[in-house]
Amino acid sequence: MWMQITAIDMNKDTYEMGLPVIKKAGVEHKINFIQSLALTVLDELLENHENRGSFDFAFVDADKVNYQKYHERLWQLLKVGGIIVYDNTLWFGTVAMPEESTKEELKPGRLHTIEFNRFLAADNRFQISQVPLGDGITICRRL
Ligand SMILES: C[S@@+](CC[C@H](N)C(=O)[O-])C[C@H]1O[C@@H](n2cnc3c(N)ncnc32)[C@H](O)[C@@H]1O
Structure with a gap:
């Protein structure tokens, strides 16, 4: 194949x-x-209808601010049963720390990651697993 x-x-x-x-x-x-820029390419891929539902796997490790935008596009590109893996979803462990114990430079990423993790947990288009490996990865299987 x-x-x-x-x-x-x-x-x-x-x-x-x-x-x-x-x-x-x-x-x-x-x-x-x-x-x-990743969003530009994902949008171009979506313009070709043959790409929709054709991808087996996606790995996302770029700008955390856009993770939710990537997710909406990748959902459409992925086959049913396909997998997306998001990197850094523990954001140096800060997602489980109080804000005041978090280093200043990690605070924006912490907030984005908490918000994204909440969003994924409520997304019933996917089955997800948060894996505490390295900086945390979240494995999402499209239902
Ligand atoms: C942490 S590195 C990961 C690189 C690769 N995944 C690896 O494991 O070797 C993040 C990468 O995302 C790229 N990046 C950041 N924002 C991006 C964006 N909006 N579109 C495309 N690439 C981006 C950066 O240039 C950088 O190479």
Whole structure:
């Protein structure tokens, strides 16, 4: 079965950092890297109706402020039974800390992450699992 990865990052350096490993694994030809803002690309993908309901998996590790916007687009791109994984959903553990114990630089991300976690917990289009691994990942299966 043909598998292809669409990789989006506004900074090409991030992709190139991993490129030697990708080449060593012999999978470069499977990856379509697009240097852009993620929302722009997701909206373009949605314009082609063939893309809707066609993706098996999405991994999101970009700007936390937009996680909910990514979720609404990815929901439409994903197959039923497909998976989205969101990274950093514990935000250095601060989601479980009182605000006053949180370092100043982590406060905006903490609020966005708490709000996003609440939103996901109430989203009945998905079955979710919060995994306390690293900085926390949330696995969402489209129902
Ligand atoms: C924490 S890094 C993760 C990189 C990659 N997932 C990894 O694990 O190696 C976050 C990346 O998101 C990218 N990024 C941030 N905001 C973005 C946006 N709005 N659209 C596309 N990429 C974005 C940054 O350029 C950065 O490379």
